[in-house]
Amino acid sequence: MQERLKELQTEALEKISTAADLKELNDIRVSYLGKKGPITEALKGMGKLSAEERPKMGALANEVRDSIAAGIEEKQKHLEEAAVQEKLAAEKIDVTLPGRPVKTGNHHPLTRIIEEIEDLFIGMGYTVAEGPEVEKDYYNFEALNLPKGHPARDMQDSFYITEEILLRTHTSPVQARTMEKHEGKGPVKIICPGKVYRRDNDDATHSHQFMQIEGLVVDENIRMTDLKGTLEVFAKKMFGEDREIRLRPSFFPFTEPSVEMDISCKICGGKGCSVCKGTGWIEILGAGMVHPNVLEMAGFDSKKYTGFAFGMGPERIAMLKYGVDDIRHFYTNDVRFLKQFSIHE
Amino acid sequence: MFVSYKWLQEYVDLSGVTPAELAEKITKSGIEVEGVEVLNEGIKGVVVGHVLEREQHPNADKLNKCLVDTGADEPVQIICGAPNVDKGQMVAVATVGAVLPGNFKIKRAKLRGEESNGMICSLQELGIESKLVAKEYSEGIYVFPGDVEVGQDAIVQLNRDDQVLELGLTPNRSDCLSMLGVAYEVAAILGREVKLPEPQVETTSEKASDYIDVQVEAKEDNPLYVAKVIKNVEVGPSPVWMQARLMAAGIRPHNNVVDVTNYILLEYGQPLHAFDYDRLGSKEILVRRAKDGEVIVTLDDAKRELTSDHLLITNGSEPIALAGVMGGANSEVQSDTKTVLIESAYFKGATVRKASKDHGLRSEASSRFEKGVDPNRVRDAAERAAQLLAEYAGGEVLEGSVEADSLQVEPAVVSVTLEKINRVLGTELSMKEVEEIFARLQFETAVDNDTITVTVPTRRGDITIEEDLIEEVGRLYGYDNLKSTLPVGASTPGHLTEYQNKRRLVRRYLEGAGLYQAVTYSLTNEAKATQYALEERKPVQLAMPMSEDRSLLRLSIVPQLLEVLKYNSARQNDSLAVYETGAVFLSNGDEELPEEREHLAGAVTGLWQSHPWQGEKKPVDFYVVKGILEGLFDKLGLSGKVAFRQIEKAGMHPGRTAEVLLSGNSVGFVGQVHPTVEKELDLKETYVFELSLKAILEAEVAPLQYEAIPRFPSITRDIALVVDNGAAAGELEAIIKEAGGKLLKDVHVFDLYEGEHMEPGKKSIAFSLKYFDPERTLTDEDVTKAHDKVLDAVKEKAGAVLRG
C-alpha cells in the first residue's frame, strides 16, 4: 500500500510536470485528488492495517495528497503566468505610431501681444479701459487738441460717417472719455487696447484697420522721468533685458513735450542693418506729457495735474518680435499663420 | 526737407562734425533724420574734359567720334552717342578705370570698329534722378557753362561732393522747411553761431513804386504783400552751384529767374513768385478773392474754374496767379523776359490749403504757406532774391519795394517757472542752465526770481505755451540725460473688469475646444453687412468709402468668418475651426453714435476629428458645435438658463438651425450653413454660431456656493418614450424636469431610435433619470411616487407612451 501511494505520487507528479494547459492540469487534479480518485481508493484498504500502521499510512496518504496538490498549484501558477505572458506578448503595440491628436486652437498673435502688454501694466497698477470704435469727432480730435482745420488731422485721414461721427483713428478718445469720467480727480492709470481705422490702402505695411494700445497716467507730480522709466520697464519685458531704449523728441498734438521711443536693433546689435535702416534703432512707440489743453478739456486742472501717455501698434510689435513681414497676414487669418503662435515662449 | 551738408556750412560752422554725426545729433534733439544720402557714392575717376574735335562716326549714324583732352598726356578718342556733344564743350568724362553708380566700370572698348577710351557723361549717369535734370541736358550729356579747367574732378565742379540729410519734419517744425531754420536748429544743438546772409543790393535811381501799385482787398487772406522790380534781366542758366543745391533739395533747375525764387524758397522758407512785368498788362497788382465761376489758366496750361474761396493775384482786372499755389500762364517768365516783378507775400495757410486741395496742386510753395511762413522773413526774402537776380541774371534792382501791409506781428512772450520745468521733466536744472539753453536757441529771455520769460522769435510759431518751452529745455538738455523713475503717489490696484476677465475665459475655452481665434475687418460690403445679423437694423454706412467692399460696418461676424474658411479651404485647409470676438454696429440714425455690441461668432468646417491610421474621420455636425456652446454656458454658470429652439434663418439650413435662448431671450443662433451657400463658397459641411457676447457675459450668475458631496446613494430609472417623429427631446426633458420635483437630480438622453421596429412616424427617445435626496437613502416607494408623476406628465403633455 505504501508502494502504491508512492507510485501514485510519482505518476501524478510526472503528469503534472508535462501538463500543457490549465485544463489538463484540472483533469489531473480531479483524477488524483477527487473523491473517486486513486488515493481515496488506496485508502479504502486501510481497514486491513494494524492500529499502529494505520496513522502512519494516513500521514503518508496526506503527504502524497499534499505533494500532488502543491505540484498542481505550482504548475497552475506557472501556466497562468505563461498564459499572461503570452497574452501580453500578443498585445504588443507600435508605440511610435502617432497619438490621437487633441484638438486645440490658439489666440491670434495680436491678442497675444495685447494681453501680454495688458498684463504687464495691470501688474503696475493699471486698469484696462475700452471705448467705442465709432466715435464723435469731439473725442477723436477736438478733446485731443486737434480742433477742426488742424493740419495734423491730415496725418490721420479718417473714415467719416457723418460730419461729426467717424471711425476712431486712434484709441486716444478712450483716454479723453476716461479722464472725463474721473471728473478732475486723479489718479488715472489706464491702458486702452482696441481697433482703429484710417484711410489707407492695404499693402505690406498699411492696413485700413489695425490695433492700437495706449497708456495714460494722470496724477499730481507725474514727471517725464516717470514716462521714461515706465517705457523702459515695458521695452525690457517685451523685447528683452538687453535692449536699450532712447527717447527722441517728436510731435503729437495731444502731448507736449512729445517723444518717440526707439529700441536698439536686435538684428545688428546697433551697428546698422536693413531692418533698422542703418540707424541701429527701431521705432516702437510715440509718447509724451499730456498736453494741458487735453487735461483742461477733460476737466483736470493742468496747474495741479500732469500726466503721460504713450501709444503703440501691436501689429508693428508683433512684426518686429516675430519677424512677420506683411501686415495683411494679421487679417487674412491663414491657419498656417495662426498656428505658428500656439507655442508658449 | 533735404539739407545739403555743404550748403548748411555756409550758415553754421560744422567743423569736427561729420554728416553722420550731425544726423545723429539732430535726430536725438528734435527732428528725425530719415536718411543721409552721399551724392557721390560709388563714383570714381570722373574728370573735366575738353572736346577738341567731333566728327560723325564712320560706321554709325547716331554716334560721334570725339577727341577729348582730359588732362592726360595725350587727348583720347571717345565715342559718344549723345546728340548734343560738340567741339569746344567742357564735359564730364569717365576715364578708363572710372566707376559710376551701380558699380559700372569704364573700360577701353571698340564701338563699331572705333576705339573708345572712356565715356562722356550725362547727369543721369552721374547718379542724378532724371526728374531733377534740367530740360536742356535731359536728353544728352551735361555741358559745363564755364569756369572749369581740364582735368579737374568733375564731381567737385558739379558740387556733388556732398551729403544730403533727409529730415522727417513733424507738422510743428515747419520752421525747418528752410535752410535758415535748420541752421538755427543745428546751431542750438552744437552751441555755435548762426551766420545769416546779408543781402546788399545796389539799386538804380528808378523806384519800384514808379512801376507798380499794390492793393490788397482781401487783407485777412493776405496781410502782407511785397513787390520788387528788377529790370534788364538776362534769362539764362543759373550758376552750377545753385543748380546743384536745387537738385540736392529735390528741385529741378529751369533758368536763373525761376531758380532764384526756388533758391530763396529753400533758403528762407519763403515762397516767391516771379512775374514777367511786361506781360502783366497793367501797372497794378490787386489781391482779391475770385468770383464764383472766374477762370484762370495756370502755368501748366490748365484752365481752372474758381470759387470765392480762392485768393487771386490780379492785374487789377484779370487773374495773373492763384495766390500761393501757382502763377498764371499769361504772366509767366520766358526766355525773352526783361523786367521781373518778384512777389514775396504772407498768405493765410487755410486759404492756400483750400485752393491747393481744390485744384490738386500741392507744391513746395503751397505746403509752406499752409504751415505758415515766418512773417518777419517776407521782406528779407524779397531783398535776397533781388540781390541774386542782380548777381546771376545781370538785373538792375529798382529802388525800394511796393508793399501792402496790414500785418500785425507780435512775437509770442511766454513765461514758465523753473519749478514747473523741473517738475514736469523730473530734472534738477538750475536757472542758469535753462537760460543757457534758450541762449543757444537765440531766444531772448528775462529772469525774475523763479520765473523765466521768453520772447519767442516769429520763426518758431510752434511755441505758444509754457509746455512748449519745457519741451525746448528737455530736448536740448537731452532725453538721454533724464533719469528713469516710476510714478509715485497713491497706489492703484491693477485689474481686469469682470467682463474683461470673462471674455478672456471665453477665448481660452474656445481655443482649448479646438477653435483658432481670427481677427477680421469691421468694414464690409452691403450684402455681407446684414447677412446673418441677429437683429434687423440698418447698418452704419461710411460717407466716402474707399471701395464698395469696405463701405459699411458689419452687423454680424459670421460672413467674415466664412470668408476666412473660404480662403483657407482654397489653400488645402478644408477642415478648420475659427472664432472671433468683436463689435458689430447697429445704427441709431445719423445724429447718434451707433450701438456697438460685442459678439462671439464661430465657424467650423470639414473634419472635426480625425485619426487616419485608426480609421477615425468624424466630420463636424450640429451636435459638435452645440456641445461646444453648452460647455461654454456651463463654464459661465449659465447652463440652467439656456435653451435651444429650432428656427429657420436666411442663409442657414432650414432643418438644422437653432436659436439660442438665455432666460427666454434670444441671444444668437447655431446651425449648419445653407448648402447653397456652402457650395458658393466651395466649403464642406459647415456649422456656424453667433451670439451676443455682451448679453452672455452680462447675464446674472448665482455666486459660487459649495454643495455637499452626496452621502446617500442615488437611484436611476431609465425610460424609453415613443413619440411623434417631430417631437423635440428638449421639450420632453423640460416636462420630465418639471414633473420630477426636487428629488429628480438629473435627466439625460441616452438613446434615440428611429428604425424599422417603430410604428411609422414614431421614434423612441430613452432618458435616464437620477433620483436623489441629500438627507436620506431613498426608498423604492419614494422614487416610484416621483417617477409615476413623470410618466403621467409626459403622456399627458407630449402624448409619449412607454416603449414596451
Ligand SMILES: [Zn+2]
Ligand atoms: Zn539693425
